[in-house]
Amino acid sequence: MTAITATAVATATATAAAAAVTDTSVSTPIDLTDVELFASNNHHAAFRRLRAESPVYRNPSADGTSFWALTRYDDITAAYIDHDAFSSLHGAILGGSFRTGGGDTASNEMLVASDPPRHRILRRVMHPPFGPGMVERIQHSVRTLVSRAVDDLRADGGCDFALDFAPLLPIGALMAMFSIGVEEARHVVGLTRRMVGYRDAALTDVSGDERLRLAHAQSEIFEYFADLLDERGDATGDDDVVGMLRRAEINGEPLTDAQLLYACMNIAVGGNETSSYTICSGFLALLENPQEWARLRAEPTLLSGALDEIMRWGSTNAYVQRVTTRDVVVRGVPIAAGEIVTLWNVSANRDPDQFPDPDRFDITRSPNRHLSFGAGVHRCIGAPAGNVELTEAFHALLGSGLEFRTAGDPVRLRSNFILGFTSLPIEIGA
Numbered sequence: 001m002t003a004i005t006a007t008a009v010a011t012a013t014a015t016a017a018a019a020a021v022t023d024t025s026v027s028t029p030i031d032l033t034d035v036e037l038f039a040s041n042n043h044h045a046a047f048r049r050l051r052a053e054s055p056v057y058r059n060p061s062a063d064g065t066s067f068w069a070l071t072r073y074d075d076i077t078a079a080y081i082d083h084d085a086f087s088s089l090h091g092a093i094l095g096g097s098f099r100t101g102g103g104d105t106a107s108n109e110m111l112v113a114s115d116p117p118r119h120r121i122l123r124r125v126m127h128p129p130f131g132p133g134m135v136e137r138i139q140h141s142v143r144t145l146v147s148r149a150v151d152d153l154r155a156d157g158g159c160d161f162a163l164d165f166a167p168l169l170p171i172g173a174l175m176a177m178f179s180i181g182v183e184e185a186r187h188v189v190g191l192t193r194r195m196v197g198y199r200d201a202a203l204t205d206v207s208g209d210e211r212l213r214l215a216h217a218q219s220e221i222f223e224y225f226a227d228l229l230d231e232r233g234d235a236t237g238d239d240d241v242v243g244m245l246r247r248a249e250i251n252g253e254p255l256t257d258a259q260l261l262y263a264c265m266n267i268a269v270g271g272n273e274t275s276s277y278t279i280c281s282g283f284l285a286l287l288e289n290p291q292e293w294a295r296l297r298a299e300p301t302l303l304s305g306a307l308d309e310i311m312r313w314g315s316t317n318a319y320v321q322r323v324t325t326r327d328v329v330v331r332g333v334p335i336a337a338g339e340i341v342t343l344w345n346v347s348a349n350r351d352p353d354q355f356p357d358p359d360r361f362d363i364t365r366s367p368n369r370h371l372s373f374g375a376g377v378h379r380c381i382g383a384p385a386g387n388v389e390l391t392e393a394f395h396a397l398l399g400s401g402l403e404f405r406t407a408g409d410p411v412r413l414r415s416n417f418i419l420g421f422t423s424l425p426i427e428i429g430a
């Protein structure tokens with residue numbers, strides 16, 4: 001990898017655009033791999049500084065490597081759209097690609113880790129599993145679970161929202177998508193939770209090598225789906241995701257075992273952690289802004305717009321990773337081919353140039369073109385499913401007639417990739 005020093009950047013920028021950035025460092029170093037920054041909720045302040053001081057930032061990592069971080073809305077949108085220069089072949093998470101002996105076995109086999117034209121083919125395979133029929137099944141499944149959970153909440157007087165309520169969203173989705181029972185779906189959510197939370201002692205044993213731990217968590221999910229596919233055998237007649245994937249073809253051939261596994265893995269990892277953590281950050285934002293909760297209670301038709309603000313506010317998928325395929329210049333800063341570039345949705349979503357008064361939670365914010373679902377060809381294919389899960393959950397909570405308040409300090413997930421909560425105690429209040 002080519003090292004680009006601040007001096008080299010300064011020289012290059014002399015001939016670049018007038019608004020060019022002349023330094024890629026900041027007064028006090030910020031390490032975006034430091035999970036404490038996110039667990040302590042101090043990341044917004046860090047991104048505020050980066051957007052102002054060094055919007056194209058070279059992040060030094062403890063292991064001596066480094067990567068680029070884009071923090072401004074316009075730069076991030078442009079990188080999302082320029083998929084020729086910013087490749088997804090190495091996966092969306094830093095250090096998280098599926099490497100075996102140096103290669104990346106998921107490259108151009110898993111949807112999120114593919115580039116066009118291959119991406120177009122893989123995305124077509126995924127259309128039926130995310131079509132309107134499946135979204136409707138997810139809606140019914142989640143509706144049943146959350147309405148029971150609200151009854152329990154009423155009876156118990158409170159719960160740990162992060163543990164007892166939020167996981168029901170992906171559990172309901174998995175039950176509908178894979179025709180599995182509630183306990184099995186809970187088990188799958190546990191597996192993906194450990195993978196995404198591989199740096200959090202609340203979710204996993206954090207001793208030993210981090211990369212091995214992540215690889216082990218990934219392999220557990222593969223094993224689960226390998227067994228499921230095996231058990232279901234030739235499921236081509238089934239009307240769930242397994243049946244849809246078994247019927248799918250690539251170049252006239254059925255999907256290989258590896259392609260089937262990658263598709264299941266992408267659906268489970270893409271959906272499990274995102275919607276459940278988004279309901280946590282959204283619910284907490286409403287509890288902390290009671291006037292917005294009251295507006296929503298009074299006018300439930302505001303929910304659809306409120307969900308956009310909840311998505312923007314939580315920015316659950318904090319960043320995605322890309323790797324440059326050629327030399328590029330971003331805001332006057334040259335970035336060499338082969339460099340890792342991270343696009344920080346969480347920062348773009350608080351960029352004051354795009355969102356006036358960005359740290360105000362406003363359920364009627366308009367326009368609200370948040371980047372929480374990404375942008376460009378990889379924009380979240382599960383967005384309608386995620387929206388319907390969140391809609392059902394908020395309908396149940398708002399329609400309960402109950403008022404809620406926090407009953408202890410929320411505990412944030414120790415992750416810089418997925419922003420969530422491992423605990424969010426709530427109780428019924430006046």
Ligand code: HEM
Nearest residue numbers: 092111112270271274275317320373374378380381382386
């Ligand atoms: C509700 C919260 C959700 C958030 C914040 C979210 C976020 C994202 C983001 C940012 C991307 C783009 C990744 C990239 O550009 O590299 C993405 C892609 C994807 N998401 Fe979601 N997602 C959500 C819900 C879901 C659900 C419910 C599912 C599945 C049931 C899902 C499955 C996927 C898949 C398969 C992709 C890959 C799409 C592609 O590469 O073409 N997501 N998601």
